[in-house]
Amino acid sequence: MSHYYTPNPDLPHELQTIEYIAGSEKLTFSTDAGVFSRQRVDYGSHLLIRTLPPLEGAALDLGCGYGPIGISLAVLNPRCRVTMVDINQRAVALAKENIRQNAVSNAQAFVSEGFSMVSESFQVIVCNPPIRAGKKVIYPLFEQCRDYLNPGGSLYLVVQKKQGASSAVTKLESVFGNCTVIKKSGGYWILKSDKD
Numbered sequence: 001m002s003h004y005y006t007p008n009p010d011l012p013h014e015l016q017t018i019e020y021i022a023g024s025e026k027l028t029f030s031t032d033a034g035v036f037s038r039q040r041v042d043y044g045s046h047l048l049i050r051t052l053p054p055l056e057g058a059a060l061d062l063g064c065g066y067g068p069i070g071i072s073l074a075v076l077n078p079r080c081r082v083t084m085v086d087i088n089q090r091a092v093a094l095a096k097e098n099i100r101q102n103a104v105s106n107a108q109a110f111v112s113e114g115f116s117m118v119s120e121s122f123q124v125i126v127c128n129p130p131i132r133a134g135k136k137v138i139y140p141l142f143e144q145c146r147d148y149l150n151p152g153g154s155l156y157l158v159v160q161k162k163q164g165a166s167s168a169v170t171k172l173e174s175v176f177g178n179c180t181v182i183k184k185s186g187g188y189w190i191l192k193s194d195k196d
Helices: 043-051 068-076 089-101 135-147 165-176
Strands: 016-022 025-031 057-062 080-086 107-111 122-127 149-160 180-185 188-194
Touching: 016 068, 025 068, 025 089, 043 068, 043 149, 043 180, 043 188, 057 068, 068 080, 068 089, 068 107, 068 122, 080 089, 089 107, 122 135, 135 149, 135 165, 149 165, 165 188
Parallel strands: 057 080, 057 122, 080 107, 122 149
Antiparallel strands: 016 025, 149 188, 180 188
16 A cells, blocks of 8 residues: 655556635646545645735745645745745645646755755744544654744644644644644644744
8 A cells, every 4th residue: 555645656647636715816736646535636635725924924835645735825925935846756746736727836845854955944834634644653743843943933724623623733832832723624634833
């Protein structure tokens, strides 16, 4: 079983194109086998996109997949500079193609296992974390998020209630000293933690 949280999915290609409405903008995304939520933008990502406030400055989409969150952010926030990273090489290749085909000038994507290739800090980090990869993978990422946020910066996460949203709140409170559930819908929680 090849999972989307792997560096190089070895599944046969099954390219397709899906559409997504971000605000008033109609976006098209190329997707493929071996990437997360390839048939449609998943509800958790959609809820996160819809819940985020207007953004400026540098933003990071951590675990970007084929790019729906980061590209939507870039389109909805033209004064934001969005960096998108993922461990999955196939996903990043798609994200780069989706940046190009949606003519997005304020976003870039590259392969990075967590923060391994990230060299700057951000005002905002957004993430739909790969919960199925387990706490041993995602909790260290939460800790690193704090290190890569500017003072006053914010982390926004979406986590399904049944996949450990309440324990994610506890972990974020221990890392940041705060965590607010800013939205609950369809079994998903949007979490926000601020760096002092």
